[in-house]
Amino acid sequence: MFKKNILLKLDKYFRTFFFIYLGIIFYLSSLTSVGNTGIFNFAHSDKIIHFVEYSILAVIGYIGFRKYRNYKIKLLIFGVLFAFSDELHQLFVPTRVFDLVDFSIDIFPFVILQFIQNPLDINTIKIKGLYRNKIYELFRSIINDIDFRIKKGGEFTVWIRDNFIYYFYKGNYFYKTKCKKCDPKELKKEIYLDLKNFLSRDISKWGLIYMTRPIKKLHYMQGSLNEKRTKLKKDYLVSREKAELLIKLYNIEKKILNTIDKNTKALYINIPFCPTKCAYCSFTSYSLKTFSKYYEEFISCLKKEIKKKLSNNDSSSIKIIYFGGGTPMSLKKEDLKDILELIDNYINKNQLIEYSFEGGRPELFNDDKLALLKRYGVNRIAINPQSLNSSTLNKIERDHSIQDFYNAYNKTIKYDFDIINSDIILGLPGENYMHHISTIKKLLELKRINNITVHILSPKKGSKLYQKGYDYNKSVSKSHKKIKKILQKQDFEPYYLYKQRHILDNLENIGYAKNFRYSYYNIIMISETNEIIGAGTGASSKILKGEKVITQRNPKGLVEYIKTIKKEL
Ligand code: SF4
Numbered sequence: 356m357f358k359k360n361i362l363l364k365l366d367k368y369f370r371t372f373f374f375i376y377l378g379i380i381f382y383l384s385s386l387t388s389v390g391n392t393g394i395f396n397f398a399h400s401d402k403i404i405h406f407v408e409y410s411i412l413a414v415i416g417y418i419g420f421r422k423y424r425n426y427k428i429k430l431l432i433f434g435v436l437f438a439f440s441d442e443l444h445q446l447f448v449p450t451r452v453f454d455l456v457d458f459s460i461d462i463f464p465f466v467i468l469q470f471i472q473n474p475l476d477i478n479t480i481k482i483k484g485l486y487r488n489k490i491y492e493l494f495r496s497i498i499n500d501i502d503f504r505i506k507k508g509g510e511f512t513v514w515i516r517d518n519f520i521y522y523f524y525k526g527n528y529f530y531k532t533k534c535k536k537c538d539p540k541e542l543k544k545e546i547y548l549d550l551k552n553f554l555s556r557d558i559s560k561w562g563l564i565y566m567t568r569p570i571k572k573l574h575y576m577q578g579s580l581n582e583k584r585t586k587l588k589k590d591y592l593v594s595r596e597k598a599e600l601l602i603k604l605y606n607i608e609k610k611i612l613n614t615i616d617k618n619t620k621a622l623y624i625n626i627p628f629c630p631t632k633c634a635y636c637s638f639t640s641y642s643l644k645t646f647s648k649y650y651e652e653f654i655s656c657l658k659k660e661i662k663k664k665l666s667n668n669d670s671s672s673i674k675i676i677y678f679g680g681g682t683p684m685s686l687k688k689e690d691l692k693d694i695l696e697l698i699d700n701y702i703n704k705n706q707l708i709e710y711s712f713e714g715g716r717p718e719l720f721n722d723d724k725l726a727l728l729k730r731y732g733v734n735r736i737a738i739n740p741q742s743l744n745s746s747t748l749n750k751i752e753r754d755h756s757i758q759d760f761y762n763a764y765n766k767t768i769k770y771d772f773d774i775i776n777s778d779i780i781l782g783l784p785g786e787n788y789m790h791h792i793s794t795i796k797k798l799l800e801l802k803r804i805n806n807i808t809v810h811i812l813s814p815k816k817g818s819k820l821y822q823k824g825y826d827y828n829k830s831v832s833k834s835h836k837k838i839k840k841i842l843q844k845q846d847f848e849p850y851y852l853y854k855q856r857h858i859l860d861n862l863e864n865i866g867y868a869k870n871f872r873y874s875y876y877n878i879i880m881i882s883e884t885n886e887i888i889g890a891g892t893g894a895s896s897k898i899l900k901g902e903k904v905i906t907q908r909n910p911k912g913l914v915e916y917i918k919t920i921k922k923e924l
Pocket residue numbers: 628629631632633636637638640680681682715716
């Protein structure tokens with residue numbers, strides 16, 4: 356590290372020496388004979404001299420120019436041009452010739468250079484100056500192994516000031532670049548490219564995209580598919596792999612959305628209770644062990660809210676219903692019946708294209724509730740194990756067993772719901788590639804499951820997992836890739852995706868469906884193409900005004916929600 360620091364400080368001398376050294380090569384090429392004389396009189400000595408001569412040039416260039424963006428490829432281009440001109444020069448020197456073998460040997464060190472990785476050791480980066488919050492948020496979300504800071508000092512500092520971006524390394528001024536356009540998007544791009552250079556690695560396959568809904572961008576982006584693809588790569592620096600994935604899912608979503616009326620609305624009902632709080636969870640969910648005292652009041656408020664919202668809306672346009680949470684299956688049987696009945700009074704179930712019930716925790720599935728759901732028209736039900744490894748379930752405090760999951764599945768299939776969904780999470784504590792593959796394979800043995808969502812852990816500060824500092828495997832890319840292959844082999848096709856901040860490996864959550872058993876709600880919720888009427892704690896209603904989406908959020912806090920509904924209704 357010490358050496359690296361010294362070399363970085365001495366870079367300007369190396370740049371000067373680089374140009375002097377070019378002159379030396381030119382001089383040596385002007386001599387009528389260099390190899391095959393004196394100490395150089397051995398077999399292929401001229402070739403070895405060429406290699407050593409250009410290796411020195413490549414190393415000096417590497418040290419001198421490594422701060423500059425794309426310096427390796429630029430050095431290669433320069434090396435090719437200079438070596439070619441050097442050979443041309445020798446055409447005019449007696450006894451020397453233009454030799455293609457020499458030319459190839461000359462450029463070889465510059466080719467090797469492309470594969471040399473010499474990243475700066477950066478653990479903490481401080482962002483200062485213009486738009487620092489936006490830039491901080493981007494990098495904090497896409498680079499897992501570096502601690503980004505706004506206030507405290509860092510080993511590396513990025514300072515945006517007076518149309519320049521300044522970089523400081525270990526307290527010393529290091530490099531500056533003029534911002535082409537000093538707006539947040541351009542600054543992000545400039546800094547992204549510089550960091551990629553300093554770290555000598557690809558930062559993120561998603562480039563500058565870290566928001567939840569990347570596909571929404573495509574729905575609202577002007578131009579042909581090819582233009583959209585180019586914009587993703589050029590403007591957002593998205594890799595080819597992710598750009599193709601986005602384009603593919605965008606096309607699938609468009610086809611699915613074309614089958615439903617633009618005026619189709621969804622009703623979303625959020626049930627905030629869960630039997631226990633899972634260790635990885637940062638959603639607004641309330642463990643019934645602690646918050647059951649609010650249950651009755653919540654149910655009464657929820658019914659009032661549903662009634663009010665359904666009375667105020669043209670219920671014939673509501674064709675999608677989705678119960679989410681929390682854990683909707685934590686509703687008591689009588690309350691579940693009342694709520695289903697209430698909805699049934701307003702919405703004709705024959706008009707529905709989807710009626711989803713995110714059952715959630717398998718230990719709560721029973722015949723009474725499943726029969727009710729079937730009777731009121733639910734056609735998609737989710738049973739979520741997250742992992743099919745016992746020790747993991749204990750670690751994440753799920754409070755249910757693997758057997759509970761199989762029992763729930765066996766009960767559910769008796770009611771012949773059209774779609775059975777299961778969610779899994781990659782990156783849970785104690786799990787590795789083998790665990791992930793084992794979970795997906797076990798899930799695929801259950802032939803009635805035709806909709807699977809593969810989530811990637813996003814360790815959020817609000818979760819117990821983060822607070823207690825659980826040890827988890829941060830690298831899940833290999834599992835993510837393999838699972839995609841396994842699912843596609845079994846005819847599961849990806850149909851929607853979303854991202855989360857701090858998601859491991861900066862990956863994405865993907866929903867897969869077999870035989871077109873999609874969830875319309877998941878698509879419209881992520882792409883924000885249709886209106887949503889939300890009811891329950893933390894539920895969001897989405898109202899479309901042209902290209903604008905107006906979001907109205909219910910209070911997230913249980914007590915606050917109850918107070919608000921009581922006051923308003
Ligand atoms: S069941 Fe879902 S919502 Fe409830 S605590 Fe677990 S992860 Fe959170």
